[in-house]
Amino acid sequence: MDSNKNHIDNFLKEKLEDWPIELNEAHWADAERRLDEEDNRKKPFFFIFLLGVLLIGLGTAAYKQFSSSKKSQPLAQTEVSKENNFKIATTNKNNYEEFSEKNVDRGIESIAKNTTSNLDNKSAQELNRVPSDKNITVGEPNKLQRNRKANNLVALKSNTNSTEQKLDGIIRNPKSAEVSSRKLIAPPNKKEEQPSKKTTTLAATKENKISEPRVIKSETNPQTSLTRSEIVAHKKTNKTAATSTNSRESKSSGWLASATGVVKSKNSSKITIYKSVAEFQKMNPRYVKGLENYNYEVTNIELGPKKSDSIRKVVAQQNKPKTVANYQQESKALVRQPSRFFILAGIAAARGYRGNLDANPSYGLSPSLGAGYQYNFTDRMSLYLSVYMSYIGNLNIKETRTQYSYSFDRDSTLLSVTRKNLLQLQLPVQVAYKLNRKHSVFGGIGTSLGINTISLYEDSKNSGSKKQFGYTDGLRFFDFNASLGYEYHISPKFSAGIFYQQGFLDMTKNNYFTNQHFDRNSRGGINLRYKF
């Protein structure tokens, strides 16, 4: 009888390990359905795309940042004369040029009042030595004041009656002309040798008085590589002394200086002025009215130090026609900033989860800290690529169990794990739109990647509790979200903003907590951004 006895484990194994089973077609139908779902399931292109954009953006940003830091040299600030308060400042770093009409006016007026006596003889002599050519040359910054004075001759009124002036091949006889300014006039034959591209400095003629200094800014010939020219002219309004090509003499005693030829300084960079009559009329019809028979042409201007040619680059970047009004408006409005890195810190109210305690979720403070890169598409439109750490509080998850240990007697310990915070890595991609200098709005999408949980671990044997990582069961560690916000620019580098971020996925696994709650991430708060 005992020979039939078998250990129950062997008995079960013998009976259950190998027994015939026929395929259930219902099971196959379900498997087919799963296979179809798997085939139709869209791969996470969005996530891959987002990561790609982020990586490319950060890579580009890093490349630009490092390459620009090597190449960039501060542009010379072409301040003409402090005493004349004439200022044309260019800054390579900001690709921004500011031009003040008032300053120009004041400067010219000051020059006019003092006449050419304000010019130092050295400048005049230097200018006079230069043979005529098609260009006017402006010196490097350290020579700038002197050379700018020479340039100002183009807008300088001659209040003497002593000499002839030649304007683009036309001999004028202004009633007064300063000797130093007369020296700037090039011989007529050199003008006529190169009529197609005349180098000139124009000014309105005037009799004995100077009034209403004006600034004319004109655009360059589009065929040239340069984009903008500047003409400083001065006009008399009560009387206009016309200059005629026929008369070859000007009875005007108004101011006019014509620097025909090249003005070269030792450290030279050239200015070539191109300007058609029609264009000049358009710019200053009152002035051109008296010069309608005068055939002059201002071609273009090249500014800046010759070696680096940096101002030329700055000018070349300006594609749109601009007037003084444009500059003034721009100087008050938006200034396009270069793309740059930033650091980000903030604090938000984050909605907790229901978890397994079935308590209504409450909001807790959620600090965040990170960094990112701002890429500027235009003056107004920017892209923020950020990476920052934050956490969600109020997880509402508490699990207890009793642990037994056996030695001389059985002993039990009550263990309790309360999950407090879920650490997350946020990867938002946001587009910001600058409403004006101070205000921006931004919005975008992003992903949240869970890193770990911080839990409070307690046991009945010890009175205290300790924080532990790693209790992650039941939580989803990936989420998509969208964000929206507003930003106030306290300074060009520092800004403060408010934002709201809404997640889309259920962050708690219902089959783990055996409930049907839908716990989405949602956060709203403030952040501070400092741009380098």
Add this chain to the structure above:
Amino acid sequence: MINEETIQGCIKKDRRSQRAFYEFCYPILARVGYRYAKNQEDIQEIINESFMRLIKKIERLQDINISQEAYIWRAGVNTAIDLFRKSKNYKELIRVESSMPADWTPMEAVSQHEIDSKANTQEILQVMATLPEPTKTILNLFAIDGYAHKEIGKMLGIKETLSRWHLHKARTILKDKLSPFLMKTAYGQ
């Protein structure tokens, strides 16, 4: 044994190859499913979830050191354990710890669990279905699938002692419930 052509067909998502692979896997996975699951839905879930896991990484079948059947069987057991861990019965397994008798010791005589039964497979499965879910799982893992208590403890996150106690409980219940099959066989005819 699954041939190379079927594996390549499954990689290319050819439905006939997938069907062939399913027919190969089905008996192995179904035996696991019938032992671990408590109802038909769970059986289907274990079979098909295991099948989906296998077919997603079917190229591994070419490189494994063990037999394809053993690989598929292991995949079925892992799926069954994963589903069990997700179920609320997993928590019950932890709670039942407190009901373990204080004077129980894991030392048992081998003869204590000897059985002489004529029950067939279906009858055994019916009896096993009456076992508490955690107890049945541990019995399956230890007695049929060959896992040690230490491994079971790691898989389920419990102590070895608890695993032993559940096994003892399962054996006792089965012995009591399978005895009538012996009586029926001996005297019923």
